[in-house]
Amino acid sequence: MPGTSVTVLILGGTGEARALARSLHEGGVEVISSLAGRVADPRLPVGPVRIGGFGGIGPMTDWLRGNGIRVVVDATHPFAATITAHAVTACTDAGIPLLRLRRPAWAPGPEDGWQRVPTLAEAARILGDGAPRRVLLTTGRQDVGEFAGVESAWFLIRVVDPPTAALPPHHEILRSRGPYRLEAERELLRENRIDTLVTKDSGGELTRPKLDAARELGVQVIMVDRPAEPAGLRTVDAVPDAHTWVIQQLS
The missing domain is CATH 3.40.50 (Rossmann fold)
Structure with a gap:
């Protein structure tokens, strides 16, 4: 959505991403969600949505700068390692704070094989x-x-x-x-x-x-097991924590 002025970009496709978009939208925060487009009929979050990849780190950096993005939350699937790595570099290059919203991993119980x-x-x-x-x-x-x-x-x-x-x-x-x-x-x-x-x-x-x-x-x-994520990436595992962090960054 070139030319659109928004504040928060959510890299989404997960239930957590949709919940965060709804929470921020209800709080009056301008949000755009980005989906990879790998599912034919995805569940869409509230608010504007862009579908498709960015085309690499450089184009992603340019898109962030050109669309007034102030904060990025990576709420993609735990196995979406490529977009997470690209987001880290693009946000660093653009000088934009980045948060990883990642659901907790499963833990086996004593009777799980x-x-x-x-x-x-x-x-x-x-x-x-x-x-x-x-x-x-x-x-x-x-x-x-x-x-x-x-x-x-x-x-x-x-x-x-x-x-x-x-x-x-x-x-x-x-x-x-x-x-x-x-x-x-x-x-x-x-x-x-x-x-x-x-x-x-x-x-x-x-x-x-x-x-x-x-x-x-x-x-x-x-x-x-999940792939390793970039070192030093700020991470939370709950939507309310991500919401609070976004508000803190914007204020």
Whole structure:
């Protein structure tokens, strides 16, 4: 939205981003939200929205300067590492304060059977050990290709939009969008005889019930750890804290 004079840019696409946009809007703060455009029919926040990437650090810096942005809140998905890194450099170059609003990671309880792995590739390697498995895969449509070479497992691939990468030879696509309920997640695992759940450590409550159902049913969980974020990045994990920080910066 070139030429638009706004105050706060929220890099969004998450429930936390929408909640922050609503909170600031109700407080009379001018906000524009930016979405990557990777979901065909995204849930939109209140207020103006731009959709699509910035085209790199330089164009993002120019956009910030050209649109009167005074504060940036990065409330993107915990695995959106590229935009987070770009935001750090662009905001530094433009002299604009940046806050990372990042939901807390999931933590296993004493009865959770989790195996943590650093990457999707490592999760695929574990599944390709030759043992037959029935897997619920909830890592997102763009990452399905990591599992294309796993021939010994059957995958129930749950996505919002159709996958954009190569698919494993034995699979079924389930298109759905959270939030999910524990009862429904429990039934899904039972009906499909799922013995392994593969997911990213996205955090939050919208998709947490799959982990609770897995614990109840004794389903193994392969949990992909979050990517590292830039050092020195100011971070909060709650919308009210982000709201307070924005107001402090503007005042």
